[in-house]
Structure formats: C-alpha cells, structure tokens
Amino acid sequence: MSEPQPTPELRRTPLHDLHVRLGARMVPFAGYAMPVQYPDGILKEHLHTRAAAGLFDVSHMGQVALAARTGNVADAARGLETLVTGDMLGIAPWRQRYTLLTTTAGGVYDDLMVSNHGDRLMLVVNASRKDFDTAHLRAHLSDAWVIEPLTDRALLALQGPAAEQVLAELAPDVTAMRFMDARALTICGAACFVTRSGYTGEDGFEISVPGEAAVALAEALLADPSVAPIGLGARDSLRLEAGLCLYGSDLDETTTPVEAALEWTLPKVRRAGGARATGFPGAQVILSQLAQGASRRRVGLKPEGRAPVRAGAPLFADERAAAPLGTVTSGGFGVSLNAPVAMGYVSRESAATGMRLFAEVRGKRLAVTVADMPFWPTRYRR
Amino acid sequence: MLRYTQDHEWLRLDGDVATIGITPFAQKQLGDLVFVELPSVGASFDKGAVAATVESVKAASEVYAPIGGEVVAVNDKLTAEPGLVNAEPTGEGWLFRLKVKDAGEAGALLDEAAYQALTAAEESH
Numbered sequence: 001m002s003e004p005q006p007t008p009e010l011r012r013t014p015l016h017d018l019h020v021r022l023g024a025r026m027v028p029f030a031g032y033a034m035p036v037q038y039p040d041g042i043l044k045e046h047l048h049t050r051a052a053a054g055l056f057d058v059s060h061m062g063q064v065a066l067a068a069r070t071g072n073v074a075d076a077a078r079g080l081e082t083l084v085t086g087d088m089l090g091i092a093p094w095r096q097r098y099t100l101l102t103t104t105a106g107g108v109y110d111d112l113m114v115s116n117h118g119d120r121l122m123l124v125v126n127a128s129r130k131d132f133d134t135a136h137l138r139a140h141l142s143d144a145w146v147i148e149p150l151t152d153r154a155l156l157a158l159q160g161p162a163a164e165q166v167l168a169e170l171a172p173d174v175t176a177m178r179f180m181d182a183r184a185l186t187i188c189g190a191a192c193f194v195t196r197s198g199y200t201g202e203d204g205f206e207i208s209v210p211g212e213a214a215v216a217l218a219e220a221l222l223a224d225p226s227v228a229p230i231g232l233g234a235r236d237s238l239r240l241e242a243g244l245c246l247y248g249s250d251l252d253e254t255t256t257p258v259e260a261a262l263e264w265t266l267p268k269v270r271r272a273g274g275a276r277a278t279g280f281p282g283a284q285v286i287l288s289q290l291a292q293g294a295s296r297r298r299v300g301l302k303p304e305g306r307a308p309v310r311a312g313a314p315l316f317a318d319e320r321a322a323a324p325l326g327t328v329t330s331g332g333f334g335v336s337l338n339a340p341v342a343m344g345y346v347s348r349e350s351a352a353t354g355m356r357l358f359a360e361v362r363g364k365r366l367a368v369t370v371a372d373m374p375f376w377p378t379r380y381r382r
Numbered sequence: 383m384l385r386y387t388q389d390h391e392w393l394r395l396d397g398d399v400a401t402i403g404i405t406p407f408a409q410k411q412l413g414d415l416v417f418v419e420l421p422s423v424g425a426s427f428d429k430g431a432v433a434a435t436v437e438s439v440k441a442a443s444e445v446y447a448p449i450g451g452e453v454v455a456v457n458d459k460l461t462a463e464p465g466l467v468n469a470e471p472t473g474e475g476w477l478f479r480l481k482v483k484d485a486g487e488a489g490a491l492l493d494e495a496a497y498q499a500l501t502a503a504e505e506s507h
Binding site for chain 2: 036037041042043044046233234236237306307308310332333335340362
C-alpha cells in the first residue's frame with residue numbers, strides 16, 4: 001500500500017453527515033466529499049432506481065441565477081444566447097431546456113440545464129465547471145446582467161418509476177408536471193424549485209431546496225419504503241445506459257456539438273438563416289460542421305464479450321490496424337442490460353450503427369459494435 | 383496452509399497445488415464485480431506477475447500470482463457469475479489454481495495474524 005496521503009480539504013454538501021450515517025463510502029469528487037455507494041452496493045442501487053425510486057444528493061452541482069437588471073427574463077435569455085447554442089428566448093415560463101456553453105473554437109465549456117423562472121433564468125451546471133461557468137458569464141455579460149451563484153441551496157434528484165408517487169405525498173402538484181416542466185413549490189415547509197428531469201433515463205425530479213432544509217427533505221423522502229439512497233457510482237452507470245454525456249469525459253473543450261452528436265441543441269432559429277443565427281462562440285466552426293459534417297462522431301459501443309471497455313481505450317478498424325480511428329470516452333457496465341456498454345468518438349466513416357470495431361484492452365483487441373443510444377429505454381413522462 | 387499477500391490475495395496450498403483468490407477485505411473494497419478475466423490453463427507466472435483481472439462497475443483491478451507456478455485450473459463459474467467472488471471470496475469464488483514451482487515461496491507470505499494486522503491498519507486510514 002502507498003504511504004498515507006494528507007487529507008485534502010474537501011467541501012461538504014448539507015447531506016454529508018446523513019450519508020455517513022447511512023453507511024456511505026465517501027470519495028473526493030469535484031472538490032467535495034461525495035457518496036460513491038452505500039452498503040447495498042452499486043448494482044443494487046442501479047437496479048433499485050429503475051425499479052422504484054433512488055434519491056441522489058447532487059448538491060455539489062452549481063445552481064446559478066441569471067437575471068437582467070431590467071427584470072425582464074427575455075433580456076436574461078438574450079444575454080445567455082451570446083454564450084450558448086440553444087434557443088433561450090423560446091423557453092416558456094416554467095419550462096427547462098438542455099444547452100451547451102461553447103468555446104471560440106467551437107468546443108464545449110459545459111453542458112447545462114436552463115429553466116425560466118418568470119423573472120430570471122436558473123442554470124444548473126456541472127460541479128467541476130461551476131466556478132469556470134460563473135466567471136465566464138461574468139466576463140462576457142456586462143453589468144446589465146446579474147449572475148448569482150446560489151451557494152446556499154442543495155439539489156436532490158429523485159429518479160425512477162415510483163418518484164412521482166413518492167414526491168406527490170409531499171407535493172401533490174408534481175403529478176401535473178411533464179418532462180422538462182419547472183415549478184416553485186413548498187415542500188416540507190421549504191421553498192423549493194422542482195423540475196421533472198434527471199440524469200438516469202427514468203422519470204424523476206430534481207429538487208432545489210434551501211441548504212438548511214435539505215436534510216429534513218431527504219429524510220422525508222427516504223422514509224418512503226420505495227426510496228433508497230443512491231451514490232455517484234450508480235449515477236454513472238445509470239447515465240451511461242441512458243446514453244447521456246459526462247462533461248470532462250464525453251464532452252470537453254475539444255469536442256464540438258456536432259462531433260458530440262448534440263446537433264439538436266442547435267435549433268433552427270440559431271442556425272444559418274434563422275432569426276437569431278450564430279452569435280455564440282465558435283458559431284462559424286459549428287455551423288460549417290453542420291453543413292459539411294464533422295470528421296468524427298460520438299457513438300454508442302457495445303462490446304461483443306463480457307469484458308468492459310473503458311475510457312481511454314483506443315478503437316481500431318480491425319485486429320491488426322496500426323492506427324486508431326477513435327477513442328472510448330466513457331465505458332463500464334450496463335447493469336440493467338447486464339452487459340458492458342461504452343461511448344466514444346470514431347471517424348465519421350466508422351460511425352454507422354452496426355459497424356464492427358476493435359477496442360484495445362490490456363493489449364488485446366476486443367470486438368465492439370457501434371450501437372444506438374440509449375442502451376436501455378428511457379421513460380421520460382412527456 | 384493458508385497465506386495472504388499485501389495485495390489482498392489468499393492462497394491455500396495442498397501439496398504442490400495452490401488455490402488462489404481475493405480476500406473478503408478485497409471484495410468489499412472493490413464492490414460488486416461484473417467481470418473476471420482468468421488466465422488460460424497451462425499459462426506460467428512468476429511470483430508477482432499479473433495473473434488475472436477483476437472488474438467492478440467502476441474499475442479493473444489486477445490480481446497477482448502470489449507465488450510462481452503453472453495454471454492447472456480456473457474457476458469457469460465466474461464467467462457467468464462474477465458476483466460469486468463477492469459472495470464467497472474464499473470458497474466458491476476462488477479464481478485459479480497453480481502447480482507451484484517452489485512451495486517454499488508460500489512460507490514468505492503473510493499468515494492470518496499478519497494479514498489481520500494489515501487490514502486493520504488499512505481500515506484506519
């Protein structure tokens with residue numbers, strides 16, 4: 001074993017002590033001490049989420065309010081549109097959209113959710129990017145905009161087929177919500193923001209709650225026998241099965257939205273000829289890739305055997321090719337599928353569904369097939 | 383004779399055949415296993431060489447040959463049931479068997495008391 005390392009100063013979410021009490025194994029993630037799993041283990045946590053309801057602490061993520069000093073949400077949206085690929089002006093009150101912050105080279109700074117709260121926009125950004133994103137918004141938007149990281153709020157995700165029935169006991173109004181709806185609701189006496197969305201492929205909700213009320217809300221949810229606490233390990237296997245990107249693995253500053261197969265985040269209105277075409281960083285690169293195709297593409301990959309193929313594995317056309325045609329960016333085990341799954345970038349010619357490629361794992365070439373995603377059917381309540 | 387390594391493998395020597403697996407401590411650290419890659423029967427390993435790989439949902443971990451020898455058997459059940467290693471790490475979840483070159487190498491490994499001390503020290507970190 002290596003020498004004991006000094007414990008780095010890790011931040012804690014409001015639920016830290018609860019996780020420890022529940023027997024969580026805590027690990028460092030994005031500067032926070034986070035639960036990777038609880039005593040039941042990752043396999044059971046993953047299956048429980050798809051069978052009933054899993055409760056995730058995602059308070060490490062950034063919640064950032066973006067408002068215009070005019071108080072007009074349309075002005076907030078116009079400001080954000082100078083930095084993202086999406087149609088922010090078109091987000092109706094109390095609706096949410098997924099979008100991408102882009103770099104001047106057409107790469108991705110972050111993927112995020114944006115909801116319209118009537119007088120301001122609410123952004124939920126990746127934990128590892130929240131400091132960068134806040135600084136980026138402040139650097140690019142004049143003081144006609146107010147950017148406010150809501151550091152006193154926690155974020156809980158309740159995901160699975162039982163999520164609605166569980167949350168409705170505490171907040172009956174959630175039964176009226178459809179996928180990507182947002183609402184301001186009082187839950188257990190606390191002023192919450194709820195969206196019907198998540199990172200698992202299942203129906204579910206993300207609940208923004210004031211930090212001081214987070215433990216009480218989590219305990220109220222966990223009191224329901226359908227609900228189990230779920231760690232980051234299962235969060236990753238669930239999102240991978242759902243074909244969802246992880247920023248830092250499947251998306252980064254070198255991947256364009258077109259290469260990432262996320263062209264759908266660029267609606268007509270922001271494309272060439274649209275009413276608000278371009279105007280975001282890297283627009284020229286991205287729009288020309290839309291027109292001509294990109295040289296590589298993110299695809300799903302299904303190993304033919306039982307061995308997982310993990311991030312970093314090079315991909316080849318056959319067992320003997322010397323030059324790789326791509327790389328695996330996320331890989332692991334699809335617990336519901338009971339088979340390994342992966343995603344990665346491959347040359348455009350190799351990106352066809354059904355194409356047989358070879359991943360190099362511990363010196364051996366293992367056959368994988370390009371596959372459509374999600375690997376497991378999603379169940380969004382549209 | 384039952385012995386252990388610093389890398390949390392156990393070894394049970396019967397004559398000149400050693401059965402090898404990972405310890406209950408190791409399986410708990412790794413979490414649920416989803417795949418086990420075993421050596422081929424007939425393969426030879428020096429002490430310390432990578433002989434097998436066990437994979438959890440999150441990561442792959444190498445299993446080293448605690449002593450040198452030639453593989454005479456592997457636990458085929460693990461192909462379909464990698465979770466056996468978690469459920470019965472010292473029983474049905476054994477990994478492979480070696481015909482050992484030098485049984486004396488086993489004496490140099492940790493005995494039960496030394497292994498308990500090792501895991502107690504690791505757990506307190």
